Amino acid sequence: MRTFLLCLMLFFAAGCATTSEHQPGPFEAPVHRGLPKDPTVERHFQVDDPWEGFNRSMYHFNAKFDRHVYLPVVGVYEQVLPDSMQQGISNIFNNLKEIPIFVNSVLQGKAKKASVSLGRFVFNTTIGLGGIIDVLGDGGIPQEDEDFGQTLGVWGVPAGPYLMLPVLGPSGVRDAGGVFTDAIMTINPSYGLFQDFNWLARESASTGVNTLKAVDARHQVKFRYYETGSPFEYHLVRFIYTKKRALDIEK
Amino acid sequence: MHRALLSWLLVLGCFTTALAYEYPFKNPYVATVLGTLPEDQLPLDSVRPARLGDLNPLKDLGAVRTRELLLHDRPVPDILWYDDTLQYSVAMQRRVAPLLFIIAGTGSSYESANCRYLQAVFHRAGFHVVSLSSPTYPNFVVSASTNQVPGFIPWDVADLYQSMDAIANQIGRERISSYNLTGYSLGGTQSAFLAELDTREKRFGFDKVMLLNPAVSLLTSATTLDHLLSDNVANRDEATKVVANLVSDLSEAYRSSSEVNFGDDFLFALYGKRSLSETELKILIGVAFRMSLASMVFASDVCTGAGYIAPRGHRISKTESLSPYLDATVGVSFEDYVDEYLLPFLAFHDPEMTRERAVAASSLEFIAPFLRDSGNIAVMTNADDPILTPEDFKFLKSTFGDRLRLYPVGGHCGNLRFRDNVTAMLEFFRK
Numbered sequence: 001m002r003t004f005l006l007c008l009m010l011f012f013a014a015g016c017a018t019t020s021e022h023q024p025g026p027f028e029a030p031v032h033r034g035l036p037k038d039p040t041v042e043r044h045f046q047v048d049d050p051w052e053g054f055n056r057s058m059y060h061f062n063a064k065f066d067r068h069v070y071l072p073v074v075g076v077y078e079q080v081l082p083d084s085m086q087q088g089i090s091n092i093f094n095n096l097k098e099i100p101i102f103v104n105s106v107l108q109g110k111a112k113k114a115s116v117s118l119g120r121f122v123f124n125t126t127i128g129l130g131g132i133i134d135v136l137g138d139g140g141i142p143q144e145d146e147d148f149g150q151t152l153g154v155w156g157v158p159a160g161p162y163l164m165l166p167v168l169g170p171s172g173v174r175d176a177g178g179v180f181t182d183a184i185m186t187i188n189p190s191y192g193l194f195q196d197f198n199w200l201a202r203e204s205a206s207t208g209v210n211t212l213k214a215v216d217a218r219h220q221v222k223f224r225y226y227e228t229g230s231p232f233e234y235h236l237v238r239f240i241y242t243k244k245r246a247l248d249i250e251k
Numbered sequence: 252m253h254r255a256l257l258s259w260l261l262v263l264g265c266f267t268t269a270l271a272y273e274y275p276f277k278n279p280y281v282a283t284v285l286g287t288l289p290e291d292q293l294p295l296d297s298v299r300p301a302r303l304g305d306l307n308p309l310k311d312l313g314a315v316r317t318r319e320l321l322l323h324d325r326p327v328p329d330i331l332w333y334d335d336t337l338q339y340s341v342a343m344q345r346r347v348a349p350l351l352f353i354i355a356g357t358g359s360s361y362e363s364a365n366c367r368y369l370q371a372v373f374h375r376a377g378f379h380v381v382s383l384s385s386p387t388y389p390n391f392v393v394s395a396s397t398n399q400v401p402g403f404i405p406w407d408v409a410d411l412y413q414s415m416d417a418i419a420n421q422i423g424r425e426r427i428s429s430y431n432l433t434g435y436s437l438g439g440t441q442s443a444f445l446a447e448l449d450t451r452e453k454r455f456g457f458d459k460v461m462l463l464n465p466a467v468s469l470l471t472s473a474t475t476l477d478h479l480l481s482d483n484v485a486n487r488d489e490a491t492k493v494v495a496n497l498v499s500d501l502s503e504a505y506r507s508s509s510e511v512n513f514g515d516d517f518l519f520a521l522y523g524k525r526s527l528s529e530t531e532l533k534i535l536i537g538v539a540f541r542m543s544l545a546s547m548v549f550a551s552d553v554c555t556g557a558g559y560i561a562p563r564g565h566r567i568s569k570t571e572s573l574s575p576y577l578d579a580t581v582g583v584s585f586e587d588y589v590d591e592y593l594l595p596f597l598a599f600h601d602p603e604m605t606r607e608r609a610v611a612a613s614s615l616e617f618i619a620p621f622l623r624d625s626g627n628i629a630v631m632t633n634a635d636d637p638i639l640t641p642e643d644f645k646f647l648k649s650t651f652g653d654r655l656r657l658y659p660v661g662g663h664c665g666n667l668r669f670r671d672n673v674t675a676m677l678e679f680f681r682k
Contacts, residue, residue: 019329020326020327020328020329020332021326022326022327022328022329022554022556022566023326023556024555024556024557024558024563024564025555025556025557026599027555027557027595027596027599028557028558028563029552029557029558029559029563029591029592029595029596030591030595031559031591031592032558032559032562032563033559033560033579033580033582033583033591034579035560035562035575035576035578035579036575036578036579044491044492044494044495045491045495045498046574049572052570052572053570053571053572054570056569056570056571056572057569057570060332060569063333067333225333226333226334227362229360229384229388229389229390229546230389230542230543230545230546231330231331231389231546231549231550231553231573232545232546232549232573232577234573235573235574235577243498243502244505247502247505247506250506251506
């Protein structure tokens with residue numbers, strides 16, 4: 001894990017250091033549209049983003065990390081494993097997410113969502129062979145979407161500034177806190193299976209599971225950086241993320 | 252709502268002749284925005300039933316892949332670093348087969364829904380299929396365009412031609428038995444010019460070419476799209492309000508329903524709940540056009556460093572907020588772009604260039620004799636396509652004669668994925 005972080009930092013430093021040698025061409029436009037005089041003017045679809053400089057460099061970093069490290073690894077994973085096996089792995093990790101989903105539904109007083117989540121966990125863990133098969137999902141009861149960031153939102157905690165997290169992507173101060181709380185509530189299945197082994201075996205098993213989890217997580221997310229093609233993609237992502245989170249909390 | 256409408260149409264269909272054209276949206280603006288419902292598309296299995304070979308253990312072979320091509324070895328501006336190579340997608344057959352190039356429409360990429368669908372259909376029909384982004388798409392502007400100023404068709408087509416040649420070499424010309432070409436919207440117009448260019452350059456020798464909902468004159472059609480916005484809203488604030496209103500309705504639909512999720516059929520779901528007025532639809536199309544124009548204009552301006560949007564000589568850093576640039580760019584209409592940026596740029600490179608000459612060279616009428624004599628080029632479009640004027644229809648009819656297939660409804664590209672249309676396309680390319 002420590003080496004991984006070190007690599008990540010080196011990579012980040014390398015990504016920041018490069019500046020292009022691009023130079024303007026000989027042609028100068030006769031008309032200069034000019035930038036708006038007052039940049040603080042209130043705009044529709046604008047999201048409060050006091051840390052925009054940091055967030056933008058993190059956005060570039062994530063895109064580079066995706067392009068050079070994350071997606072190539074996920075690509076190999078998708079090539080090598082049959083679809084059914086990839087689906088099974090996704091199902092196992094999604095099933096483990098039912099624990100934080102259940103807890104958060106309870107904390108928000110959403111009885112229906114809590115019972116759906118509990119039912120899914122019980123049936124999928126037993127009949128679904130430890131979560132490999134999403135029995136209830138296939139039967140038309142999909143996973144609910146609840147997390148601790150939403151719970152805090154329901155409790156009245158404001159979203160706080162928009163924040164790009166390394167590797168994980170768009171978030172906010174409140175939601176970033178939620179991510180860590182949810183991670184604590186999620187069990188690493190290797191702990192139970194390898195508890196009788198020595199330290200080295202336990203550690204390597206847990207690292208292996210975490211790596212697989214990270215690969216599966218990217219495999220499940222369809223978003224690709226710069227896929228919209230627009231130079232203004234950052235704005236679009238920021239708007240949609242913020243809007244969707246606000247709606248999810250009301251949901 | 253759709254299903255109700257559809258079954259009603261089916262019942263109606265029993266009483267009318269079997270040859271009736273059953274595309275469901277009779278209003279051209281509804282058709283343009285909503286396109287073709289999944290159940291009205293031609294199923295892949297009716298192109299050719301699935302075979303064991305389609306279940307591919309090594310997904311690499313035969314399936315759609317995105318590939319990259321470095322065409323110009325030149326520095327790319329910092330904020331556009333990710334567009335250093337041209338991206339395109341390819342679906343290959345495992346044996347020697349005919350190749351079909353698909354050129355996307357204005358501001359669209361090789362991954363647009365229309366490209367993906369046509370690629371799947373023609374791959375199933377036995378073609379190698381290459382999808383290319385429009386020369387107006389930022390990735391193409393940055394990576395493949397020689398001058399990085401899009402909108403002048405002879406230049407854009409020359410860049411497309413170079414890219415297609417490099418792509419054919421990259422995938423291996425020995426695997427290709429013949430070359431075919433199609434494109435929709437502006438991509439259709441460009442396909443015609445590509446076919447003409449090829450008679451002089453002779454690197455492909457196209458077997459069949461089909462233009463889908465082409466613009467006859469780029470300037471006329473783009474101005475029509477400009478006017479959908481300017482004729483229906485008094486100012487920018489009003490346009491923003493209409494869009495904000497729509498976003499809030501979309502939000503409400505998302506919030507109040509457990510099934511609706513952001514995805515391909517999200518607009519359909521909304522349409523079922525709330526009907527959009529014709530004015531709203533026009534504004535929506537106008538705004539979408541303006542937004543894709545903004546991406547193109549800004550990408551081009553950053554590449555040339557001409558000072559049109561960003562101050563000349565200012566290097567935009569990766570951490571700088573682009574909000575002021577976005578604000579300045581969305582104010583640019585296509586006509587503004589042509590008069591304030593494209594034409595001066597053309598005149599800078601060729602002092603004899605005039606507005607009349609540039610506009611004429613970007614119209615199909617410029618190559619009318621060639622199109623009249625080329626039996627292998629066909630056109631498919633709709634009588635209610637909002638980007639065409641009555642003169643455009645007259646031109647298409649007189650130039651293409653019975654090679655013009657005109658559907659009564661469908662708007663602009665709305666019926667591109669409708670089963671009758673796709674069947675006709677397959678017939679044309681397979682013959």
